[in-house]
Amino acid sequence: MANAKTTSHGTSADQAHDHHHYEPGFWSKYIFSTDHKVIGIQYGITALVFLLFGFILMLLMRQQLAKPNQPIPVIGPILEKVLGTDMVNSGVMQADLYNAFGAMHGTIMVFLAIVPLAFGAFGNFVTPLQIGAPDMAFPRLNMASYWFYFLGGVVMLSSFFIPGGAAKSGWTSYSPLASIADMAHWVDGQTLWLIGMVLLISSSLLGAVNFITTIIQLRARGMSWMRLPFFVWAQLVTGFLLLLAFPPLEAAGIMQLVDNLFGTSFFLPTGLVVNGSQLPVSGGGSPLLWQHLFWFLGHPEVYVLILPAMGIVCEIIANNTRKPIWGYRSLVYSVLCVGFLSFIVWAHHMYLTGMGTKISTFFQTTTMMISIPSVIILTALFISLWGGSIRMNTPMLFALAFLPMFGIGGLTGLPLGLNATDIYLHDSYYVIGHFHYVVAPGTIFGLFAGIYYWFPKATGRFMNETLGKIHFWGSLLFMNLVFAPMFIQGMKGMSRRMYDGGATYAGNASVLGLNTFISHAAIGLAVFQIPFIINFFMSIRSGKKISSDNPWEATTLEWSTPTPPPHGNFIKEPVVYRGPYEYSVPGAAKDFSPQDQQA
Amino acid sequence: MNWIKILGLPELASEHGKALDELTGYVHLLMLILFIGWVGYFIMVLLKFNRKSNPKADYVGVKSHLNTYLEVGVAVVEGVLLIGFAIPLWAKAVDYFPTAADNPIEVHIMAQQFAWNAHFAGPDGKWGKQDIQFAAATNPFGLDPNDADAKDDVVCLKEEFLVPVNRHVICKIGSMDVIHCFKLPAMRVTQDAVPGLSIPVHFKPTITNTYEIYCAQLCGNLHSGMKGSFKVVSQSEYDTWYAAKSKAGGGAGFE
Numbered sequence: 001m002a003n004a005k006t007t008s009h010g011t012s013a014d015q016a017h018d019h020h021h022y023e024p025g026f027w028s029k030y031i032f033s034t035d036h037k038v039i040g041i042q043y044g045i046t047a048l049v050f051l052l053f054g055f056i057l058m059l060l061m062r063q064q065l066a067k068p069n070q071p072i073p074v075i076g077p078i079l080e081k082v083l084g085t086d087m088v089n090s091g092v093m094q095a096d097l098y099n100a101f102g103a104m105h106g107t108i109m110v111f112l113a114i115v116p117l118a119f120g121a122f123g124n125f126v127t128p129l130q131i132g133a134p135d136m137a138f139p140r141l142n143m144a145s146y147w148f149y150f151l152g153g154v155v156m157l158s159s160f161f162i163p164g165g166a167a168k169s170g171w172t173s174y175s176p177l178a179s180i181a182d183m184a185h186w187v188d189g190q191t192l193w194l195i196g197m198v199l200l201i202s203s204s205l206l207g208a209v210n211f212i213t214t215i216i217q218l219r220a221r222g223m224s225w226m227r228l229p230f231f232v233w234a235q236l237v238t239g240f241l242l243l244l245a246f247p248p249l250e251a252a253g254i255m256q257l258v259d260n261l262f263g264t265s266f267f268l269p270t271g272l273v274v275n276g277s278q279l280p281v282s283g284g285g286s287p288l289l290w291q292h293l294f295w296f297l298g299h300p301e302v303y304v305l306i307l308p309a310m311g312i313v314c315e316i317i318a319n320n321t322r323k324p325i326w327g328y329r330s331l332v333y334s335v336l337c338v339g340f341l342s343f344i345v346w347a348h349h350m351y352l353t354g355m356g357t358k359i360s361t362f363f364q365t366t367t368m369m370i371s372i373p374s375v376i377i378l379t380a381l382f383i384s385l386w387g388g389s390i391r392m393n394t395p396m397l398f399a400l401a402f403l404p405m406f407g408i409g410g411l412t413g414l415p416l417g418l419n420a421t422d423i424y425l426h427d428s429y430y431v432i433g434h435f436h437y438v439v440a441p442g443t444i445f446g447l448f449a450g451i452y453y454w455f456p457k458a459t460g461r462f463m464n465e466t467l468g469k470i471h472f473w474g475s476l477l478f479m480n481l482v483f484a485p486m487f488i489q490g491m492k493g494m495s496r497r498m499y500d501g502g503a504t505y506a507g508n509a510s511v512l513g514l515n516t517f518i519s520h521a522a523i524g525l526a527v528f529q530i531p532f533i534i535n536f537f538m539s540i541r542s543g544k545k546i547s548s549d550n551p552w553e554a555t556t557l558e559w560s561t562p563t564p565p566p567h568g569n570f571i572k573e574p575v576v577y578r579g580p581y582e583y584s585v586p587g588a589a590k591d592f593s594p595q596d597q598q599a
Numbered sequence: 600m601n602w603i604k605i606l607g608l609p610e611l612a613s614e615h616g617k618a619l620d621e622l623t624g625y626v627h628l629l630m631l632i633l634f635i636g637w638v639g640y641f642i643m644v645l646l647k648f649n650r651k652s653n654p655k656a657d658y659v660g661v662k663s664h665l666n667t668y669l670e671v672g673v674a675v676v677e678g679v680l681l682i683g684f685a686i687p688l689w690a691k692a693v694d695y696f697p698t699a700a701d702n703p704i705e706v707h708i709m710a711q712q713f714a715w716n717a718h719f720a721g722p723d724g725k726w727g728k729q730d731i732q733f734a735a736a737t738n739p740f741g742l743d744p745n746d747a748d749a750k751d752d753v754v755c756l757k758e759e760f761l762v763p764v765n766r767h768v769i770c771k772i773g774s775m776d777v778i779h780c781f782k783l784p785a786m787r788v789t790q791d792a793v794p795g796l797s798i799p800v801h802f803k804p805t806i807t808n809t810y811e812i813y814c815a816q817l818c819g820n821l822h823s824g825m826k827g828s829f830k831v832v833s834q835s836e837y838d839t840w841y842a843a844k845s846k847a848g849g850g851a852g853f854e
Contacts, residue, residue, distance in 0.1 A: 287793055322656035324660070326661060375673055383666055404634075411633060415626045421623045424608070495814070499822070
């Protein structure tokens with residue numbers, strides 16, 4: 001205890017000054033920074049803006065679904081001016097724009113909002129701190145990763161404004177539709193989508209290499225593998241998923257790009273007849289090849305979305321139950337299993353492409369297998385609550401809600417993963433409900449929890465608890481009101497991606513009213529994000545100041561740095577003496593024993 | 600069987616669908632049990648172990664191995680659902696087609712933006728020759744106008760077709776342009792229509808009625824309007840329709 005911690009009482013920015021004389025100017029400090037924390041915050045803010053933008057696209061789509069072919073009040077005429085009458089006519093959203101919004105909602109939420117937030121923002125800001133490193137292994141690659149991402153985002157957004165509008169063939173961009181959806185323009189939205197994806201994938205690959213190297217090479221003395229916080233394990237596995245799953249899609253993206261621009265036929269079969277005339281392409285390609293390459297990334301990508309959130313939730317549960325995580329080792333082995341298995345389940349997205357019994361048996365068996373480690377992770381987190389002394393602060397509320405919400409997402413995956421039950425539910429609203437439960441009240445709640453939890457480390461101030469709780473309860477309620485009715489619609493057989501909300505089909509009549517209900521709930525969900533936005537900006541300037549560098553009384557290394565951590569992070573090289581979650585150790589003076597505290 | 604109605608599936612009108620619906624029911628039962636278990640435990644823990652009720656946390660927590668048994672239990676149940684139900688039902692759907700002895704009706708379905716076409720062999724039972732050079736808006740199947748076998752073929756161009764009740768139907772699904780998805784909710788049949796492939800599905804309708812064909816795969820800007828329909832009718836009504844249709848059109852569209 002004697003020489004422990006200059007930092008556990010009082011902030012220590014003053015000491016930091018003595019140790020770090022590196023004083024970069026504005027541009028290299030905030031814009032072209034190589035500091036992992038600044039890059040993390042850049043990623044975080046950019047991703048939150050995209051998260052809001054993707055959500056607004058969905059609100060406009062929900063308006064169309066609730067009131068098909070009626071003018072959008074206020075925004076309709078503005079969109080008409082900006083995007084042209086092909087897209088919005090007399091204030092009414094056209095089918096092409098609906099499909100473009102649908103494709104871009106998915107693309108933006110997955111590739112520009114959630115992955116950058118989960119991996120780029122939290123991974124960058126927290127990982128080096130938690131392993132006791134002064135920065136990432138390759139700071140310049142890190143900066144390049146952010147700027148590739150930013151550029152990819154700009155390309156994606158600009159595609160709304162070119163003739164023909166943004167890509168409109170779904171975030172999955174299946175060929176041949178992706179190649180023929182807009183034949184009037186040589187360079188169309190799909191072209192920019194593909195270029196944007198190549199940039200985003202390059203960004204992820206740079207990030208992945210960097211994370212893997214950093215975690216393997218830059219751990220502090222004493223930080224053995226089994227002392228790594230689970231969050232770091234989750235980031236490590238995520239890094240491998242990105243590194244190994246993304247290159248096939250990058251290749252496929254370039255192949256589709258040359259299909260669209262230069263007349264090759266990687267994904268176009270012989271004999272396509274569009275509008276009664278034969279398509280002038282050489283043919284001989286396979287549309288299913290695209291699906292295989294897409295889902296080879298697409299499925300691991302699901303775990304790229306979920307694993308970092310699980311890591312965040314694990315940190316926060318340990319901290320706020322004031323006890324160790326139950327079954328830490330089983331968590332680690334499970335996350336490794338999930339990572340490995342996620343590479344061999346992809347074709348369960350393709351059961352209905354004409355798959356025989358042997359292949360589909362393989363893929364549904366692996367799909368059932370991957371549910372086992374997922375159940376173990378979830379169960380371990382549930383069990384960790386037992387015997388705790390649970391503090392109900394805002395980060396903990398989000399982390400707790402993650403468990404049953406992700407549970408619903410996982411459970412509803414069962415009837416989709418079993419091919420026999422998937423026959424009926426495939427491509428229905430049931431699927432939409434399922435993956436949104438995984439990603440929205442699942443992953444996004446985990447990410448919100450992380451924002452509330454690490455905000456004090458980044459800024460030296462807490463976020464407001466009252467606004468945080470309003471944000472939490474409102475989001476929890478309305479998330480469920482948005483997504484639960486989709487299971488009912490899906491069971492009735494309602495298909496996804498319907499411009500008119502499914503009104504064409506008599507079979508949907510009894511569940512059509514739910515479209516309006518869901519749209520109202522989505523507006524409710526939007527309203528309850530306002531407290532978060534206010535809270536976020538208000539707390540930067542006037543939030544309650546923290547009274548120590550370790551305001552949550554946590555055990556992991558990021559809380560042993562000054563606040564906010566200076567360039568280089570630690571005042572002196574940290575040494576690790578124990579596991580990550582040593583809370584309420586019998587006989588210890590306090591109910592938390594930091595990893596770098598000598599016994 | 601009745602409890603499965605809680606799921607809210609549309610009325611079933613095919614023979615094989617019963618087993619699929621029951622499996623859907625069992626899977627949801629398992630999901631419900633797990634979810635109630637989790638949530639019950641969750642609420643109990645939040646009441647029992649919050650800061651007020653339990654000011655000092657326990658370093659060890661749960662000591663029992665109950666969860667291991669539960670996890671093994673879940674794995675076993677999933678295994679049973681997989682091996683006992685899903686795999687055999689799938690095999691039945693994709694491997695065991697009705698044979699000639701079952702006297703099935705065979706229909707070729709051609710999807711296009713944004714409609715469904717159907718093609719029957721006609722009274723002679725012989726399929727007309729097809730070639731890509733003849734493919735056109737009015738001849739989606741590319742039937743050879745000079746082929747004798749094609750003369751009596753029944754082609755339903757973007758219009759309703761009929762099948763007889765209580766007889767096996769085999770549909771071979773193809774597409775002219777992009778990927779569509781042939782979905783008959785009432786029959787519990789879904790099959791992607793992939794250009795370049797002809798993928799068979801089979802079912803046996805059990806109730807006479809008119810049924811909708813959904814397109815369940817995004818296929819372009821009029822995707823949501825790509826509704827088709829077919830009628831399940833008595834054998835005699837089907838025979839009458841078939842004969843008349845064959846005489847009237849003979850390979851339709853390209854006289």
